Amino acid sequence: MPVNIRAIAAQICFSVVDKGRSLAEEIPHNSSRIAAKDKGLLQEICYGVLRYLPELEYTVQQLMDKPLKGKQRSCHFLLLVGIYQLKYMRIPDHAAVSETVAATSSLKAKHFKNLVNAILRSFQRMQKEQKESEEASNHLPSDAIKYNHPSWFIKKVQLAYPEQWQGVLAANQEKPPMWLRVNQSQNTITDYKKTLIDAEIAIAAEDPLSGALKLGQATDVNKLPDFSEGAASVQDAAAQQAARLLDCQSGDKVLDSCAAPGGKTCHILELAPDIESMTALDIDDKRLARVQENLERIGLSAELVAADAADPSIWWQGDQFDRILLDAPCSATGVIRRHPDIKWLRKASDIESLVSLQRDILKKTWSLLKPGGTLLYATCSILPAENSEQIKAFLAEQEDAELIDLPEYQGNIGWQILPGEQDMDGFYYAKLRKKLS
Ligand SMILES: C[S@@+](CC[C@H](N)C(=O)[O-])C[C@H]1O[C@@H](n2cnc3c(N)ncnc32)[C@H](O)[C@@H]1O
CATH class of the missing domain: 3.30.70.1170 (Sun protein; domain 3)
Structure with a gap:
């Protein structure tokens, strides 16, 4: 039987939402099952369903008395896949419906064929009626459905950016540029x-x-x-600010802590080929292998270390660094437009433990910096707890640390780039100097 792309898309969305797997794992894992020409379609459907998940769930709820549960969940996701195509893709309606209905066979759920067909047909009628009565999305029952983000996250963004929160959420829904x-x-x-x-x-x-x-x-x-x-x-333009801000000089000993997959390591070496040494550290040796691949393609080299940045005693030889980039593990809430699964994988409860991990890594990494040296703290988060508040607390506690003032800060503690600003990802940078005692 030929592989049905809609069936695979439904299974991938099911794995992300119900089992907590990421799109970055699931799409490559399934790509050997499909022809190269269909990869774009699979990607577009999966990313789209996860971008509009609350709205699609709400539509299914309106069209069905009882949601499909348990073993029927992959067919529930198939309905989301079907509605997404009808609402947001340029596939002719008849093809979207027939392919989605046919996917029930691939999902070993032929008995749901009529149900899937009936729901998609009802959706088409509902869409037509709404268009005729010019009924827009004004009647949606919650912000989560209206903005297609989890409520906890909407609240945090409203609190942090009372003027810009709607723009941030809208930017997260855009397809990112290259x-x-x-x-x-x-x-x-x-x-x-x-x-x-x-x-x-x-x-x-x-x-x-x-x-x-x-x-x-x-x-x-x-x-x-x-x-x-x-x-x-x-590489996104926001990520390309790191090497410029770190501003490495000839003869510098440089540490890229949390380096994988190595985009910023390579950029630093491209801009400052005459530094004395580059150490690229990451806790994940599989991801570190990608640093090596990237270095090789560009013809660069660095010393790679697979270790925990929060425990330098294991690997550090005792020579302090002139410049350190600390691109800390974070909530990745600045890159939702590139990874819409983050909205459903990240939980409110993750933030506190991430903040504590960042605090720990920052403190330990600071001890590796020479007096007079600079450390650039970076995240792809937009949450103040991981960014300006983290740096504010660090400066209050670490007497030998000072914030280097940059025009980009515009009077704030660090440079918070919001998603969509100059069409960049959301990112945060703060440049710190170790005082000479
Ligand atoms: C934001 S990514 C880094 C991206 C990278 N700087 C680039 O530009 O390509 C964060 C990295 O931190 C690593 N990481 C997480 N916890 C760590 C730890 N305790 N020590 C070292 N690396 C860690 C992750 O494996 C991940 O590769």
Whole structure:
């Protein structure tokens, strides 16, 4: 039987929502089952369902007396897949319905064929009636459904950003752009832009601070000029601020703590090829292997260490570093537009333990910094507890630490980039100096 993409999409969404697996694990895990030409469709359906999960769940609730439970859950997700296609994709309705109904066979649930068909047909009628009566989404019963985010998270964003919270939630629902990092040790940005234009790859914008290039549309990396030689890498413009802010100098001993998969390690080496040494540390040796792959593609090298940043006694030789990048493990709430599964995988209760882990790693990593040296603290979170409040508490406790003032802070403790600002991911940076005693 040919593989049914809708059935696989339903199973993947089921694994993410009910079993806590990530899209980054589940999509590659299933990709050997499908043809290369169908990968985009599978990705679009899975990401879309997870972007609009509360709204789709609410629609199913309106159309069914009792939700499908237990062993029938994969068919419940199939209904979400069907409704998502009808509402948000450009697939002709008849094809979306027939393919979704046919997926019941692949899910070994042929007995639900008529039910899935009936629900999708009812949805089409409901959509038509709503359009005719111009009934918009004004009547949705909760903010979670209206904004398609978990309530705990909406509350935290409202509290932190009373003026901007709706913009933040809307930006999280957007499909992210593709940003490129030009390897400035190989080409100037101006020259690489010319090669892109010659290759008929449109550039939509350039970030004036980092030189990051936003492409007009997502492009296969193998079509990027000299990609395999390391001339360019895919990296969001927000992440590309790290190497610039760290500002490594010739002869520096540099530590990239929490380095995997190595995007920022490589960027630092591209911008400052004459540093004395680069140590890239990560607790996860599988992810550390990806640092090695990235270094090799670009023709760079670093000392890789698989260890716990909160326990330097295991690996540290006693030589302090001039510059440290601490890209701390975090809630990843700044990158929801790239990973919509974060909304359902992350729980409110995770935040406290993440804050405590960050505090611990920051304190231990600080002891590895030379007096006079600088440490750049970074997260891809938008929650103040992990960012400005974390740094404020650290500065209050650590007498030899001071915040280096940067124009980007605009009077705040650190630079909080909100998702969608200049079309960047949400990110946070604070640059600290160790005082000379
Ligand atoms: C935000 S990611 C780093 C991204 C990376 N800097 C880049 O630009 O490609 C955080 C990393 O922290 C690592 N990590 C988590 N806990 C850690 C710990 N206790 N010690 C060292 N690394 C840790 C994770 O394995 C993960 O790779």
